[in-house]
Amino acid sequence: MTSFPINSVLKECRKNCPKAQEELYKYTYEKIISTALRYTKSREESKWIFNMAMLKVYKNIDKFSIGTNYLAWSNNILVKTCIDNYRSNSKHMQHVAPLDFYDDKKSSHVVNNALSDMEAEKIIEMIQTLGENERIVFSMYEIDGYKHREIEAITGINMNTSKWLLSKAKKELRKKINQLYDLKMYVNE
């Protein structure tokens, strides 16, 4: 399998070559569309967000140092675009989170294991069913590895609220997983 000639494509994109732009779009889409899918509630929204991020990529491509990691750069832009979209949409940034909430580590472990047994597409579909705040916190914390302090800095969601939303997201996922397994058992029977 031949590797994608990213450097030459980027150089052509700087000249606004439409063919190169399409090549870059195709390459980027296939590699990082999962990020947009995780942060949005539908496939349509994720495609719109992805296109907005790509617009930024094309407009700022002169500033990218060719030879460095293009995918990390474009993925960073995509994440920021998703979060900006969340911030601009959400009118409910100031959540009143319980100061003390039950962090069910066992539940967390069960959810993670269950998710790991599932197909990636199914996991993404399940994440998309979460509420907007829960989905953002879950994706950032569980998948992208942000800490709660960082989530607070990036999204404006208070650290305690972030922990509470994560816990809530896991409970919802566990519920959905249980329903799924019950349904499977029912089908098998």
Added chain:
Amino acid sequence: MSKLDFREKVKSYSEPYQREDWLRMQQLLHEDSSNQKQNLLWFWKSSFLIFALFAAMLSISWINQSNAPHNVTDQYATVNTKIHTEEDHKIDRTLESDKNFDTQDQQDSETIEISIKKEPTAIEELEVIEKLDINEDLKVTPFNSKTTSRTIASNIQVNNNQNKNIVLQENNVINHSDGHVLSISEHVAHTPILDTENMHTDAPIHDFLTIETLNQNSSIPNTFSRSQLSAMSTQVLQDYLEDINGIKITRLASISTVEHRSPVLPVTDIIGITKNKIKSYINISTSIKFPSIQINEQDFGNFKSSQSWAASYSGEIGYIVKPVEIIGIEAGIEAGILQFRTGKEILISDHSGNPLPINAHITERTSFVGPYIRAHYLNKISTKNLLDLSIAYHHNFIQSKDYSNADEECTIGRVNDLRRSDCVLYNGEVIYTLKDTYATNQLGQLEFGANYIHKVSNKNHISIGMNYRLGLNEILNSKYSFLYEYHNENYSIGGFDSKASGLELKLGYWFG
């Protein structure tokens, strides 16, 4: 399976793109390009409109100057010219009942006028009479031309053939029993343009006397200058008039005393009512400022301004009240945008411990809106031109969308989109996050200005000038820190407190 596997599984998920997605992207690129072109087009259109407005105002001003009537001179009008003018534009002062007097006599008659001054044109006469009315209304007493005119009239007495004395007054028409008609009308002429706004006029006020008779002998000259008439002895003039139609004028010597010139007085003295009249204007202006951005020192090194000056565009609308002619007070609202660019090279270590320079450039673009109050001192340069010295205080509220929390931190993504900053933050395999503290959202400015004001008309003025604005506090107070995610370390990279002071070019229009 471990948690890592679950994360990796999602991250590595891939699906092929569809052609229609790319078509949407193309459309987006096209729209973005069109928007950029439209913005550029809008800029040029705005510039063109401003210059067109300026050119139109200059044209109107120039046309007004070209059409301004000339001052009355001492040249004498010829007989033919006078008769022609009077026939074409004569102001009918005869009474309706007198118009029906002896039609045959009127057909045979010829109007002969004795003018003691060069007559203005018919248009000028109309203006003259209008001004006379103004003067009467205003009850001007010193050097009042009306008073003088009355003196003339009262000093002229005409005897008809029956030696009956008739005192002629303005607009008086005498119907003689022998069929002669004589009328005397008076006019006061002066410089047609009377500036009612604290302007001085150097034009003399002239008066002249018109005597109209019927059944005249056309061989006798009928036009005299005031100096000619004054030089005539009473007897000569009397003989002349008697030769015309047998009218005997007594006490005619008083005519020579009526010539006068008004001293150069402020029109406000002549037309007293304007002196204390409060005037108001609406001022609409647009300006471009060139504030220099002062970057104050902070820890960890400074951001440096990438520009020696920034560009700021703004517009004002204000209400001006002039309680006296030389002082104006203005209050209004100003809105505009300000953009400037700063930059810094940030030196950190990469994962191998090698120096890793990062170039960070931040473009700050803010919009502002706020009230202002301004005091004008209006100094007259000439009849139509003024020098306006002003001082103002502006209080601008800097717009930052939902970024009102002074201590809020944001990421580069947020800076990019909300404040439209332009940061080059990525280098290599690591991801950086820029955090910003934004502390100031109000800006006080003192403005010192000198403007040239040209009067397009009595009520409308254009102004063009230059101001200096002094920033009293910071526009932005920004501190940036840099999160180096590879090591999960925070680097404080300094920031800047920015003040903006500088020159401003301004173009405005005052609507009276």
